Amino acid sequence: MTTRTEAAISPSEGPGPAPPTYAGQGVISVEGLGHRFGDKIALQDGLNLTLGPGGVVGLLGPNGSGKSTLMRILVGLVPKQMGTAVVDGATLLGDGLAVRKRVTYAPGELHLYGEMKGSEHLKLLLRGRGHAAVEKALSIAAGLDLPLHRRVRGYSHGMKRQLLFAASMGPDVRVRILDEISEGLDPTKRSQILGRIEEDADSGTTILLSSHHLAEIDRACKRIVFLNDGRIIADEDSEAVRQRAARVIKIRFAEGSEGLIEAKLQGDDVERVDVEGNDVRVLLREEDPRPFLGRLSGIQGLSAPQSVEHGKLSLRELYRSLYGVEGT
Amino acid sequence: MIRGIKGYVLYGLGFFIVLELMLFAAIFYWPTFAENFSAISKLASPIPMLRNLTTVVKEEGIPAYVIGQHYFKGCSALGTAACVLFAASAIAGEAHRGTMEIWLSRPVSRTRLLTERWLGGLIAVILPVFLSSYTIPYLLDMVDESMQWDDITRCSIHMCLFLAPIYAITFAWSAFGSEPLRISFVMLFLSILTFALYLVESATDYSLFRIVDVRVFLEILKTKSFDWKMVGPLLAATGIFYVVALKAFQRRTP
Numbered sequence: 222m223t224t225r226t227e228a229a230i231s232p233s234e235g236p237g238p239a240p241p242t243y244a245g246q247g248v249i250s251v252e253g254l255g256h257r258f259g260d261k262i263a264l265q266d267g268l269n270l271t272l273g274p275g276g277v278v279g280l281l282g283p284n285g286s287g288k289s290t291l292m293r294i295l296v297g298l299v300p301k302q303m304g305t306a307v308v309d310g311a312t313l314l315g316d317g318l319a320v321r322k323r324v325t326y327a328p329g330e331l332h333l334y335g336e337m338k339g340s341e342h343l344k345l346l347l348r349g350r351g352h353a354a355v356e357k358a359l360s361i362a363a364g365l366d367l368p369l370h371r372r373v374r375g376y377s378h379g380m381k382r383q384l385l386f387a388a389s390m391g392p393d394v395r396v397r398i399l400d401e402i403s404e405g406l407d408p409t410k411r412s413q414i415l416g417r418i419e420e421d422a423d424s425g426t427t428i429l430l431s432s433h434h435l436a437e438i439d440r441a442c443k444r445i446v447f448l449n450d451g452r453i454i455a456d457e458d459s460e461a462v463r464q465r466a467a468r469v470i471k472i473r474f475a476e477g478s479e480g481l482i483e484a485k486l487q488g489d490d491v492e493r494v495d496v497e498g499n500d501v502r503v504l505l506r507e508e509d510p511r512p513f514l515g516r517l518s519g520i521q522g523l524s525a526p527q528s529v530e531h532g533k534l535s536l537r538e539l540y541r542s543l544y545g546v547e548g549t
Numbered sequence: 550m551i552r553g554i555k556g557y558v559l560y561g562l563g564f565f566i567v568l569e570l571m572l573f574a575a576i577f578y579w580p581t582f583a584e585n586f587s588a589i590s591k592l593a594s595p596i597p598m599l600r601n602l603t604t605v606v607k608e609e610g611i612p613a614y615v616i617g618q619h620y621f622k623g624c625s626a627l628g629t630a631a632c633v634l635f636a637a638s639a640i641a642g643e644a645h646r647g648t649m650e651i652w653l654s655r656p657v658s659r660t661r662l663l664t665e666r667w668l669g670g671l672i673a674v675i676l677p678v679f680l681s682s683y684t685i686p687y688l689l690d691m692v693d694e695s696m697q698w699d700d701i702t703r704c705s706i707h708m709c710l711f712l713a714p715i716y717a718i719t720f721a722w723s724a725f726g727s728e729p730l731r732i733s734f735v736m737l738f739l740s741i742l743t744f745a746l747y748l749v750e751s752a753t754d755y756s757l758f759r760i761v762d763v764r765v766f767l768e769i770l771k772t773k774s775f776d777w778k779m780v781g782p783l784l785a786a787t788g789i790f791y792v793v794a795l796k797a798f799q800r801r802t803p
Binding site: 293296298299300315316318321322326328330332333334346347348349350385 | 647648656658659799800803
């Protein structure tokens, strides 16, 4: 088995002793992936994606969009039907053992062995990872104030989630795949966990994070991949998304406003108009809204707007505006 | 659901204790049984298969009695139940509890996970059979009777070869399924059905329990060897159903 310390292929340049590296270190690369459960398409044929090395990548999408299936395929839990996947230099083959040795995975489904004590459960989750990983996970769990001497059946939902988080952060690996890791946590714990994730990513680890909590995606992720119906509909730098968000204007008209709003708002300065009842989202071509707002006041046959919002959109609204689909 | 060495030890120990208690009671009942043999034969006479059993015991003495009580009644009947209970939840139990995903997500191959569990459960069935059987000479000593160690070993091996395919079939079903209770009920129902067939004179040859009939064991004691026409298929079935379980498990999604 090739490990992080064994495979010195291309030592990095610069002064001082460089950490050993190997081809594909910390990279998740997927080509032509597709998956079906019977008649249901979980991932559209031909999904291509390259992530890392390093950084937190947010995987977003509505329920059933294929996020968890993609993650499970990457660690070999769901047998790959087509395409190739290489994770941290290991090609996904067979039951994915080679990949699982190089990544940690925290499942989104929260079912644990209730009869076990917290510390015993951590050891079970970290079977095959070595003593150091167990020690680190125990220390992370203790830092999160988890009662490791108590049986897991007495844990709250959030505590179980934290136990999975501690187990996934214990091993010294270059890729972590975390499915809804902060679901059910209170804001303080969520912030603590995000802090650890960011710290880990800063040290060069690639973290694929799926979440329904868009604020944390906004905070932690440098890149956002949006899945819908098993297809990647957006893959962009989070900064670019924020810049695009600055070009969206949300306008609310009074009830019973005259029709053809979309046509009336179209213009050279507008990239797209989405009308939903009396709510209109306009994606401008430029960040500066003033030319559009000036034009808006002069449009004939359009009643005065009840409200106009700019630069305040949540990520959810943003995705609705940018891609015409519900976020999460 | 049995999981981990501790679980197998506890279940195996429970099975051993039950077998040993039954054996202890049976052997200490032997002098009374021998004294009241004619009355017991009369009681058994309405059921032809039981009548045959008592006839064999009358002809062969203590070995037939021990085989009938320990191997046929104890190990085969309780062993079948143990096989079903130990194997039914092995994989299906994880799916039923929803813990399959965390069980599989560790860096351990599926072949290893399945084989460990398969062997763990099988040993928890087999070991108590051998251990309880090896107490037979000591217990018989107390009622001034004896049995050879090698005969006991052969009988125990034959017994385990009967139980192994039952375990393997149930385990293979568990590797496909996610409802351990249903698997247990169906397998136990089939076992009871085939045991009932054994008691029906005209249908007895269609019962799997013919494989562990007292006369089969007595033939093993007489020839000091196994009937490979009977043992071979049992071994093959065990192997085949292990492979079936493995193949199913390798394709299984959480």
